[in-house]
Amino acid sequence: MKIGIVCYPGYGGSGVVAAELGKALGQKGIEVHFICLERPFRLEGILPGIYYHEVEPVDYPLFKFPLYYLPLAGKIIEVVRTYHIDLIHTHYAIPHTVAALMAKEILSSEGKELKVITTLHGTDVTLVGQRRELFDVTRWSILKSDGVTAVSEYLKNVTCEIFAISPRTIEVIYNFVDLDEYRPKTDESLKEKLGVPEKQKVIIHISNFRPVKRALDVLEIFSKVQTEVDSVLVYVGEGPDTGKVLNEVQKKNLTNKVKFLGKMPKVSDVLSISDVLLITSETESFGLVALEAMAMEVPVVAYRVGGLPEVVVDGQTGYLVDYLDLEKAAEAVVKLLKEPWLKRDFGRWGRIRAKERFSKEKQVINYLNYYEKILKGL
Ligand code: GMT
Structure with missing residues (x-):
């Protein structure tokens, strides 16, 4: 053929x-x-x-x-x-x-x-x-x-x-997802390279920053989370809304807690040091990045929209909250960050699901x- x-x-x-x-x-x-x-x-x-x-x-x-x-x-x-x-x-x-x-x-x-x-x-x-x-x-x-x-x-x-x-x-x-490439790995030096102290939790958002991704919602959610848990937000990718997010980070005085890494051909390294992946899209037919995170044992918090419920199992591999419910999304992230056993458990189920279905x-x-x-x- x-x-x-x-x-x-x-x-x-x-x-x-x-x-x-x-x-x-x-x-x-x-x-x-x-x-x-x-x-x-x-x-x-x-x-x-x-x-x-x-x-x-x-x-x-x-x-x-x-x-x-x-x-x-x-x-x-x-x-x-x-x-x-x-x-x-x-x-x-x-x-x-x-x-x-x-x-x-x-x-x-x-x-x-x-x-x-x-x-x-x-x-x-x-x-x-x-x-x-x-x-x-x-x-x-x-x-x-x-x-x-x-x-x-x-x-x-x-x-x-x-x-x-x-x-x-x-x-x-x-x-x-390629489960050999996207597998959990521990390389402590990666956090150090990013300038993130070992004890600080990492919340990650990966997208093309198009309006449909609502990348500003991620910042709103993070600004609530960081008042309760010592954490940083890492943005990966770039696009039309990057400027708006940069401005808002400055307005909120969060420049020392938010990192912009730009576009990356492979996201497995940065996912390997992440504790939660945050997706705030208005719609998402599938959400490939959610699957990549699950394969790496990273729990996902997202709006319950589009095809995401076919990928992320609410309460097992992550949390799905109502569209635009920033409060609930922040609560879900805090819960995962405060209870390491839960994060581990969700992570393991995520990889099992990635293996069995995707x-x-x-x-x-x-x-x-x-x-x-x-x-x-x-
Ligand atoms: O909007 C994007 O993220 C890009 C877009 C594309 O065509 O490259 O993504 C769509 O296709 C991906 C691969 O099938 C899906 O995982 C995304 O969910 C889908 N994006 C949307 O539906 C917004």
Whole structure:
């Protein structure tokens, strides 16, 4: 089997899932061709079975913005023709699936049958796809794909509801974590490197700081927590709301208790010294970072939204509180920080759950089976 993967290469869950899936398929002897704007940040070095093809946006004085979607379709055609690819797997519907479907149509006129599978990741349905100008295009791309997967039951249901796409079936294939890479480890020097005293507890938030992540809520919750427990807040990632958070940290006089580490390609080191992961998203189709934390035995405190209840078990691997209930979220964090046995217990259950339901091995096999089904036209 030869496949093409189209994804956003930057800091985001969909790119991480696409890159990790591609690497795992390559290790199984499948030829995988990534077709992206840049090399995905998780695809470092020489990897078995992995090829990378760069899409060059086309600029011309007449255009207001460089074109991406059409050169992407052109690149897909070129790669499919050259390497005899059977299937394109797009991550994030817009505009990737639309470009792949255009390539499929063009190639069919020369007798080449190309299958297109779309994996919906979340905001392509819940935010971007709902914009009036993109709604019909997103719906069409879902209906015309040969196969569609969603990363949670929540996302499958919300997609069917929003786009009224029955009888189109959507397969749920959960996101996954590499349990060898994300495993608990003790390296005391990491805390020291961050300038955090050994006895101080660490609360961590990892995101792209888009408005949907509500990164300011994290600070509100932390400002309550730190009055009760000696702790620091570590922010990992960067994005549109970083400036707002920086300002608010200064206003609250918390500069010596809040650290900004910026973007990091791998978060396992920083998770290994964390006591609680805090997620305050308005919606989250899955919450890959919650799974990564659980795999590392770090309990999660989050709002009960989207697909998070499918990942985090309330009262067992973390606490889920009502949306915007900052008070309850702070109480939950304090409880976990004050009772080390509880944190340990939740952590262990988190890793067990990650292993049982969201292991890389299991989900990669699910993708492979789905590819075979679609290639056979079933
Ligand atoms: O908003 C993000 O965090 C980025 C976005 C993406 O497409 O990269 O994340 C979505 O896909 C991830 C991987 O499947 C999921 O774990 C995230 O929950 C989802 N984000 C949202 O639904 C907000």
